[in-house]
Each structure stands twice: as structure tokens, then as C-alpha cells.
């Protein structure tokens with residue numbers, strides 16, 4: 409895996425930052441993006457101790473033109489990238505009985521359209537040179553509808569479907585796209601969850617699974633396996649049974665946040 413180049417979005421903290429550290433340690437040249445300049449600068453500062461290279465490219469992925477510009481700047485400075493990890497995302501639980509436009513719009517604009525803003529210029533370049541790997545971070549919340557996840561789950565289901573649709577077309581063009589579907593990982597995103605998280609994984613372990621997954625050509629990088637396979641079985645349940653189960657996890661008053 410030595411001397412490869414990657415762009416990671418959502419790398420100021422959490423999963424993205426840890427993948428950046430691990431790849432820098434393994435000899436990759438790593439370009440990192442997020443909105444928080446300070447946190448990116450701290451990560452760049454860690455690179456020396458890791459004996460690696462990390463370069464910061466601040467970016468808000470809701471700005472489509474900025475995504476095109478930043479990707480071009482990275483390739484201009486470091487040469488053609490081997491891999492792109494589109495990981496930036498956010499989560500906000502939604503009380504389904506108080507469903508409204510704005511929280512859903514925010515999730516769609518960041519998780520779905522923000523990823524699309526990065527995908528478009530990357531696919532254009534990678535297809536033109538018939539090489540490159542793209543990994544998109546979705547979630548097991550995209551497998552099937554879950555209470556409080558009507559916004560987040562919809563964006564993550566959209567990403568899984570988009571990657572499935574793109575996989576064979578890009579394959580014919582020499583480009584690999586894969587989809588990362590984590591279960592619960594301990595990060596600032598999940599630290600605010602008020603409920604017990606089954607099979608909660610440490611971020612170092614989750615990042616290591618992604619790094620190993622990037623070495624393979626499989627479509628899916630999913631972990632922790634026991635949890636994600638259990639959720640896959642739920643996908644096969646008929647609706648009557650499925651709703652009997654999900655009804656039990658509807659939060660009581662005041663439990664959503």
C-alpha cells in the first residue's frame with residue numbers, strides 16, 4: 409500500500425481523521441478535507457510523528473463549485489489520486505411525529521448532495537484515465553427504515569443505491585466504487601446518542617477495517633460483521649414482522665435527543 413495518494417472528506421475528526429492517520433503511517437500521501445480548519449491543522453501537525461504526509465484542504469461539501477476546485481487543487485499539487493474516501497456526513501435524529509422540511513433538507517444537502525458534489529468531478533477524472541478507487545461512506549441505517557432515522561436513513565439508503573447503480577458502469581470504465589456500511593463507531597457523532605449502542609466499535613478498529621477494505625476489490629466494507637449481518641437478516645423480514653420489531657424501538661416522549 410506504499411506511496412499511494414488518497415483524498416478523504418470529513419477528516420477533521422472521527423472515522424475520517426483516524427483513517428488519515430493510519431494511511432499516513434502506512435506511507436500514503438493523504439489530502440484531508442472538512443470545514444474546521446483548526447482540526448485539520450492539528451491533524452497535519454500529527455503527520456510528522458507518524459512519519460507520513462497529511463495535507464489540509466478545507467472544504468464545505470455543500471458547495472459544489474468548491475468541491476470541483478479542491479479536488480483539482482489536490483491533484484494539481486500531488487498528482488493523480490489512487491483513491492478517494494467520501495466520508496463527510498452528519499446525523500440528526502428526527503421525531504417522526506414532528507416531521508418537518510429543514511432537518512431533512514440539511515441531512516440531504518450534506519450526506520447525499522455533498523457526496524454527489526465530490527463524486528462528479530472524481531468520476532470524470534477517474535473515468536478519463538480508466539483507473540481509481542472511490543469509497544463512499546454510508547451506514548447500516550441505510551439498509552432499512554428505522555425509527556428517528558427518516559432523514560439520516562434516507563440519505564444513507566440513497567448512497568448505497570447510488571453506489572450499486574454505479575458499480576458495474578464504472579467497472580467497465582476501469583474505475584472501482586465501493587460502499588462502506590459501518591454499525592456503531594465511537595466518535596463525536598455517536599457520543600451524543602442517548603441510547604445504548606449494540607456492538608459499539610472503537611474508531612481505531614473501524615478505521616483499520618476501512619483501510620483493509622480499500623486493499624480489496626469487494627463492493628462492501630461492513631463492520632462489525634456480527635451486527636451488520638444481523639441487520640441484513642432483518643432486511644428479509646416481511647413488513648408485518650419488521651414493523652412489529654421496529655415499533656418496540658420508537659422512543660418514548662423526550663427520548664429522541
Ligand SMILES: NC(=O)c1ccc[n+]([C@@H]2O[C@H](COP(=O)([O-])OP(=O)(O)OC[C@H]3O[C@@H](n4cnc5c(N)ncnc54)[C@H](OP(=O)(O)O)[C@@H]3O)[C@@H](O)[C@H]2O)c1
Nearest residue numbers: 418419420422423442443444468469497547592593595597
Ligand atoms: N460513527 C458511527 O457510528 C457511524 C456509523 C455509520 C456511518 N457513519 C458515517 O461515517 C461518516 C463519519 O462519521 P463520524 O462518526 O466520524 O462523524 P463525526 O465524528 O461527526 O465526523 C464527521 C466529519 O464530517 C465532516 N463534515 C460534516 N459536514 C461537512 C460538510 N458540510 N462539509 C465538509 N465536511 C463535513 C466533519 O467536519 P467539519 O464539521 O469540520 O466540517 C467531520 O470531519 C459519516 O458519513 C457518518 O454518517 C458513522
